[in-house]
Amino acid sequence: MKNESNMQVTFSKRRANLFKKASELCTLCGAEIAIVVFSQGKANKVYSFGHPLVELLVDTFLGRDLPPPNDDDRHNNLIRAHRNTGQRGFNKEVMDMQESREGESTREIPT
Amino acid sequence: MKNESNMQVTFSKRRANLFKKASELCTLCGAEIAIVVFSQGKANKVYSFGHPLVELLVDTFLGRDLPPPNDDDRHNNLIRAHRNTGQRGFNKEVMDMQESREGESTREIPT
DNA sequence: ACACCTATTGTTAGGAT
DNA sequence: AATCCTAACAATAGGTG
Numbered sequence: 001m002k003n004e005s006n007m008q009v010t011f012s013k014r015r016a017n018l019f020k021k022a023s024e025l026c027t028l029c030g031a032e033i034a035i036v037v038f039s040q041g042k043a044n045k046v047y048s049f050g051h052p053l054v055e056l057l058v059d060t061f062l063g064r065d066l067p068p069p070n071d072d073d074r075h076n077n078l079i080r081a082h083r084n085t086g087q088r089g090f091n092k093e094v095m096d097m098q099e100s101r102e103g104e105s106t107r108e109i110p111t
Numbered sequence: 112m113k114n115e116s117n118m119q120v121t122f123s124k125r126r127a128n129l130f131k132k133a134s135e136l137c138t139l140c141g142a143e144i145a146i147v148v149f150s151q152g153k154a155n156k157v158y159s160f161g162h163p164l165v166e167l168l169v170d171t172f173l174g175r176d177l178p179p180p181n182d183d184d185r186h187n188n189l190i191r192a193h194r195n196t197g198q199r200g201f202n203k204e205v206m207d208m209q210e211s212r213e214g215e216s217t218r219e220i221p222t
Numbered sequence: 223a224c225a226c227c228t229a230t231t232g233t234t235a236g237g238a239t
Numbered sequence: 240a241a242t243c244c245t246a247a248c249a250a251t252a253g254g255t256g
Contacts, residue, residue, distance in 0.1 A: 001139070001235080009240085010235070011140040017233065018136060021129050021250095022146075028112070029122040030151035035133075036172045040141035046172060058169040061147045061157060112252080120223085121252070128250065132233095 011039065019049040019106055026051040026104070034058050051104040122150065130160040130217055137162040137215070145169050162215040 022033045034057035035049040048054045133144045145168035146160040
């Protein structure tokens, strides 16, 4: 790969395709998938894909014993995540790479 | 797609390719990626890919303020995740779809 | 379930606009 | 940075052992 800006293009293209593949896997096989991508370097950004929400899936993943609805710790993680999202809402860009399907979301969050 | 077992094959193939694509994106662009996949239905399983560890990335994602080393909440999440992994270690299959690279891991965890 | 095969379809890097 | 183009390459479903 030639230079820095070519790599940025490659990163975007491949990230989009990764999310597309994930989306296909969800639709085709009824899977639930969460993806978090941190880009490298100065332009450090966070991108995510979730079907359904990333927070719900990673929360279940971290506390792998099946999730009780009123667990304080896990609940607070969700709350905090949503609070932070709200705080930085003006920085948030919704990617909307395709017509976004039911219960599926892609995001881009500058750090 | 014809039947149930053909879909299982498709699911495995596509999941492997999704993880491969993620791995390429990490190597090529220096990105950090975490993926969590829940399969559907009776044979409900959890698969994950992380470069580096899934736990570190999703933890940073959930508490997006940069992670202080001694934050109790986040630390406990990691500990608990690792404890659970240990508890169910006899059930754990390391996928090892390719020669596993430095700081990268794929897992399959029955639920 | 797993490995190999193959025709079709999809992805990719790079160039052009 | 975004969109279109395209030759080279890779993924896919379905088939067979």
